[in-house]
Amino acid sequence: MAEITEVPSPFCGIGTDDLTIQVDGVLLKMVKNGCAVNTPAFEQAITDTRPRVDGKAVSLDVAVAKAAALLKNTNQPVIGGCATDVNGMRALLALADRSGAVVDNMNFTGARNNFLALQDSGWMNTTLAEVKNRCDLLLVIGTDLEGFSPRFFERYLWNEASMFLDDTGKREVIYLGKAPSGNASTSPNGHKAQVFECANQDLPDVVAVLRALVKGHPIRVDSVGGIAVADLQSIADKLLAASYSVVTWAAGALDYSQAELTVQTISEMVKDINNRNTRCSGLPLGGKEGDQTANQVCGWTTGYPARTRFSSGFPEYDPYLNDANFLLSNGEADALVWVQAFNADAVPPSTNLPTIVVGRSGMTFAKEPDVFFPVGTPGIDHTGHAYRMDNVVAIRLKKLRDSGLPSTADVLNAIEQAL
């Protein structure tokens, strides 16, 4: 039995790397600094260790040959999930390039809200260490931050020491839209976050009014989305008075049509504040289960985020038409490869097409795929790299145990070679 310290997590998105994990054979137990996201993700037991073809256990070679045979004569395969580490994504993109597949990260429809805003007007953003040391006002829009990331406040707001704030407990937290699910946002000295709730579909109006107030434009109504304009004015005043405010949101939580316009309004508001003689930054949340990793690796390999097709022999990005679910339901695909090395519960979409699953050991299926490769989890069964939510920091994932499970890259490289 061994205890491994300073273990980084690819699961929580905020780059937690102070975990202590006890390893007993292939059993893991979180000993220190666990949370509702990380503890179950690390502790999940291994079940399958052998690949299956049509439900029967086979050798890796046989499964690889079968997978290659299934892909060989396809016209439009789709590779979905795309939840793996950097090397896994490298192999996935090599396979996609060779087989002319569509590549689509499973969280892309949420992330698209950010990409569309970024690609239309850009943004001014920051990263977690800047938050930890500089942020004097955190505005959370449309997101239950502690539900998303249980240790965010403990690690990055209520940290004991900060380089530029005398007392981190005096930071202000304001929620706009969704209310927090717990009390993590209450400061250690008992100061509670301000909460201004509204329905998700009212967020576009609410955020637009807040931006107008930041710019000093007159507003002729008294309330918007049930929030008093006077309250929004007080938020605007605080943003302009703060030295280094941070505005955060989770693109996936803005689950309404054309939410990219909300992200754009937020991002343009951040720019406006920087033109009013103070600093302010955006902080888009994400980074879970390899979503930032998929977009980063696809970005440098193709020039585009991870909703890109190779069917013309070169990469083509389309944030709508390359949606895997859309292609499957429209009958535009003829095979599915599902790659999910982090989360055994994230199973492939239901389809009658030939299906190859490269999934975390422990994944169970309503309908057995044609080929199933149980693979190791990056950061548990093998080393690797994963991106944090702030997209700048790639964390070095550790190998914690010898499970003998192949990595995503091992399997996908073997299939590509077999083609």
Place this chain on the structure above:
Amino acid sequence: MLIKLTGGAVYDPASGIDGAKQDIYIQDGRIIDKPAGECKVDKAYDLKGKVVMSGAIDMHTHIGGGKGNIARTLLPEDHRADPVARTDITRSGCGHAMPSTFVTGYRYAEMGYTAGFEPAVLPINARQAHMEMADIPILDKGGYVMLGSDDYLLRLLTAKKDQKAINDYVAFTMQAAKAIGVKVVNPGGINAFKFNQRKLDLDEQNSHYGVTPREILQVLATAVKELGVTHPLHVHGCNLGVPGNMNTTLDTIQGIGGLPMHLTHIQFHSYGTEGDFKFSSGAAEIAEAINRNKNITIDVGQILFGQTVTASGDNMRQHANHKHASPNKWVTMDIECDAGCGVVPFKYKDQNFVNALQWAIGLETFLLVDDPWRIFLTTDHPNGAPFTSYPHLIRLLMDRSFRNDMLATIHPEAQKMTTLASIEREYSLQEIAIMTRAGAARLIGLQDRGALSAGNWADITVYTDNADRQKMFEKPDYVFKDGELVVVDGKVVHTKWGTTHVVRPDYDVSVEKDLQKYFDRFLTMKLGNFTISDDEITEDGRGSLTVHPLKGSVA
């Protein structure tokens, strides 16, 4: 396998060979002396009428790291105009302003380049820089780690720590980030921007730390020298793009007091304030100062007309420049109490007075600096122009009549504000070979590269001599990388993986104790997880590390 390159005109400035007809022998990846006695040549290339140089080395090109990937993500429309299809031996991707990693490797190699160095590796983003560069085929690569706006260094300065403490920290960071040089970008300015300062002159204090850019340059240039790192401190100075910044640049040269210093993309730092538009060329004064101060080296950062994207660590200046964004979208980031970045698309126009004069200022600089060993050919890819424009730039330098024809087409007021038409100099092939090969290898401290004498790695480019230098340099007949033929007639025929060049200056390990406390209290990662291990470069079986020696003994 013994390869013989027969009868080419060899331009090998490192060996003092200037166009002599010579045979070159290659075995096991390296150049060897002519084997004694009878020997069987496995493959011979008849190079009569050809020009032979070592593989070109781009000593300042943004090919790896977060800001480049932001630039890629920001500009899908630019990629759509230049799709690159897969072939049996090459991967698909995209080109133009900020190409995908695979295409970066292919296109550099297809121009005869065999190495590129990323000049702005943020310590906290170094992993990404190396991972991206690991996906650039054929080329060797390396990076200069960025310091000078990191809070740790500024705290050391405020606490009046001695030079040894700075040296230890710099050496630790170089090793942790796997670097071959140290760069400073807008010294202290990226940090000052986080405190809402919008400009920072050479002697202006950071509002929190009270430290000036001049002090930062001094301690970092000293550290690099005392650690024995060959590449001098790589400096992106204060006030990039600001009219009148030539005075800051002259002051920076004077202020460094004779220490080795490399001033990068100096074109962007050579502006005066004369004329009707209050924007003029400072190239003559800057070139004069460089000619006089032998401790200074520069690269130009030439702009060429057309669409590109600027990606810089200098978020302070990039924020100020965002109003010129074309198309109108841009990104800045504050990063991890470490640094920052700014990405602003630019379209340089020959009929825009400022852009036209920037073009002329770069060329004036090339032509007025006397010593080709101290000036390097760059566009600061992609900031002045994509690297694929190098053959055009070489023609501008080598062909006066072509240059003057181009000059006659730019904004008429800019033509009046430049001395370019009166400059007669034309670069020779040997001078091009110095700037893009021998000089670059010497400046970076690359052992066994950038030269064609026995013992060097066989990175070799063969061109057909052509009076149209653009045509000549954009399509080499052959390119060999480590002795393997990778390009024929300007097309990749074979791919391989290059190495990552680093240095490993020593440091007192006690610096890690203090850093560990700092990381635990203020940063978001454990120190042990910050340091990049050798495995991370080599574990996929493609990457390798090449460690270069330090200069002399540590002072």
